[in-house]
Amino acid sequence: MSIYDKLSALDITLPPVATPAASYVPYVQSGNLLFLSGHIARRDGKPWAAQLGRDMTTKEGQAAARAVAIDLLGTLHAATGDLHRVKRIVKLMSLVNSTADYTEQHLVTNGASELLGEVFGDAGRHARSAFGVAQIPLGACVEIELIAELA
Template sequence: MTPQENLARLGIALPAVSAPAAAYLPFVRTGNLVYLSGHIARRNGAVWTGQLGAGISTQEGQAAARGIGIDLLGTLHAAAGGLEKVRRIVKLVSFVSSAPGFVEQHLVTNGASELMMEVFGERGAHARSAVGVARLPLDACVEIELIAEVQ
């Protein structure tokens, strides 16, 4: 199945590219690589704030990461000129706002990683880092950036 068919099967509509909130670009393409800037978690149209392990559960964090994954796909669609032009998701880097003692950043990040594989199949399998941090911009609970190879 194509990425578009997989999105339709999953009931996912891609959002438009969000305008940057500071001095950066939403993506940069160099050669066959597209680098997507970090996207932060949103819930009900607002920044999803807080820390994992202090009011936000691992399962909620996974949902936040999946939502970010959808936003990343919207940006990637614009950057590549369509998801069918994506050859491979190369790397995903996740930053998880973590309370002291929270050690499930990898499980939170699965929300986005699993989505990439659902949409792209084998081409969605990627290298990855899941990092716990004290705080993120705007007090977001999760931020994720992505690198993809395109045609």
């Protein structure tokens, strides 16, 4: 099954690349590596503002991270013209807006990691970091950046 067939089976439509909110570009290619800038969680087109451990559960955070992964896939598609050019998802870095005593950032980030595995199979398995932070731009609950290797 092709990547696009998998996306269709998951009822995922790739979004267009979001316009950067500050002075940066959505992605940069260096050699065969593609670096995607951090994407914040959005719901209904607006920043998904919440803090894990205060007003958002881990399960809700996983859904937000999955939504970020869908946005990252849209940017990845725009950058490559064809997701079949992705040889491997190399790394994710996830920032989770969370209270000082919240310790399930890694579980929140699974929402993105699991989707990438579903879409790319073994090529979607990646290294990653998941951090708890006091705040993310626009109050978003999750921000994730991605590095991909291109064929």
